[in-house]
Amino acid sequence: GAVVSQHPSRVICKSGTSVKIECRSLDFQATTMFWYRQFPKQSLMLMATSNEGSKATYEQGVEKDKFLINHASLTLSTLTVTSAHPEDSSFYICSATPGGTGVGTDTQYFGPGTRLTVL
Amino acid sequence: DAKTTQPPSMDCAEGRAANLPCNHSTISGNEYVYWYRQIHSQGPQYIIHGLKNNETNEMASLIITEDRKSSTLILPHATLRDTAVYYCILLISNFGNEKLTFGTGTRLTIIP
Numbered sequence: 001g002a003v004v005s006q007h008p009s010r011v012i013c014k015s016g017t018s019v020k021i022e023c024r025s026l027d028f029q030a031t032t033m034f035w036y037r038q039f040p041k042q043s044l045m046l047m048a049t050s051n052e053g054s055k056a057t058y059e060q061g062v063e064k065d066k067f068l069i070n071h072a073s074l075t076l077s078t079l080t081v082t083s084a085h086p087e088d089s090s091f092y093i094c095s096a097t098p099g100g101t102g103v104g105t106d107t108q109y110f111g112p113g114t115r116l117t118v119l
Numbered sequence: 120d121a122k123t124t125q126p127p128s129m130d131c132a133e134g135r136a137a138n139l140p141c142n143h144s145t146i147s148g149n150e151y152v153y154w155y156r157q158i159h160s161q162g163p164q165y166i167i168h169g170l171k172n173n174e175t176n177e178m179a180s181l182i183i184t185e186d187r188k189s190s191t192l193i194l195p196h197a198t199l200r201d202t203a204v205y206y207c208i209l210l211i212s213n214f215g216n217e218k219l220t221f222g223t224g225t226r227l228t229i230i231p
Contacts, residue, residue, distance in 0.1 A: 004162075034218060043206075044163065044221040093162045095219075106151070106210060108219055110162035 003027055004096050006111035013084055014119055021079045021114045023094030029074035030096035034108065035067075038091040050077055084118045091115050123207045128226040137194040139225050141207030144188045151210050152183060153219070154192045156203040156227075163206065163221075166192065202229045 003026040013019050023033060032051050036044040048064075050056040050071035058064045068080040077096075081088055092115075095108040124142040131137040143152065153168040167174055167181045169190075174181045180193040194201055206224040210217050 002165075006162075036221075043223055044157075044219075046218050046220070049218055091160070095162075106217060107153075107165055107168065109165060110155075113160070113162045115160075 002098075002107070002109040004030075004094065004109045004111040006092075006094055006114050008114060009112060010115045010117075012117045012119065015085050016083055018080055018082045019084055019116060021081075021092055021094075021116075023077045023079070023096070023111055025075045025096040025109070028096075028098050030077075030098065031074065032097045033071055033077040034095045034097075035069060035077075035079050036093045036095070038093060038113075044093060047079075081116065084116070086118045089116055089118045123209060123222055125205070125207055125222065125225045127223065128228070130228050130230055131194075131197045133199060133229050133231050134196055137197040137201065137227060137229070139192040139194075139205050139207075139227065140189065141192070142189045143207070143209055146187050146209060147211070149211055152181065152187075152190050153208045153210050154179070154181065154205065155208065155219075155221075156201075156205045157224075158200075158203040166205075168210075197227075197229045199229050199231065201227065203227060 005024045007022045035047045038044045047062045048056045048058045050069050052071050052074050056069035071077040091113050093113040095110045097108050151168050151170050154166040155163040157163045167179050169181045183190045204224040204226050208219050
């Protein structure tokens with residue numbers, strides 16, 4: 001159980017275009033989803049936290065107008081990188097937690113990641 | 120959240136037990152110890168977590184010292200597929216809303 005998928009796994013786009021990445025919890029409902037970014041040979045950096053039906057909370061230094069997050073349902077969150085530039089090239093990873101008050105509700109389960117390359 | 124300290128790298132022979140240490144001397148009473156690993160170019164994988172008691176699951180064992188200032192993740196019979204970066208992270212229970220802060224972790228290499 002506790003499987004999280006991401007789509008696409010890899011995307012190459014031209015500078016100035018927008019790219020949407022989907023994150024789905026396949027076998028549980030996720031009250032909270034998180035988006036991370038990882039540059040080569042670096043650790044994961046949290047970008048934002050999203051709760052279903054409400055606006056995402058962005059980490060300091062992350063532009064909310066550039067990285068649009070929508071958490072429209074309990075199983076789907078999307079990250080849209082708007083007007084992408086080469087410096088946005090990175091490995092984007094989402095995670096999801098079941099939430100609530102039961103055992104394991106705080107455990108984050110991660111998706112396989114999306115490798116974005118902006119030319 | 121309190122910080123953790125891990126060795127940057129470790130080697131372990133295939134088939135032997137891999138013991139990965141983590142120091143968290145300023146841990147708070149309500150912080151759990153979580154372990155994740157990240158195999159190259161994949162998303163992190165949850166391994167195990169605990170609060171006070173030692174824990175064991177199908178992947179690993181977690182040993183937490185009585186004063187909770189350090190812990191050890193044990194992979195009982197390491198295989199080549201266990202080569203990864205292992206992260207020890209502290210987390211306050213917050214009904215799934217608490218964010219994880221990843222450090223640099225320990226790069227574990229399993230040697231044939």
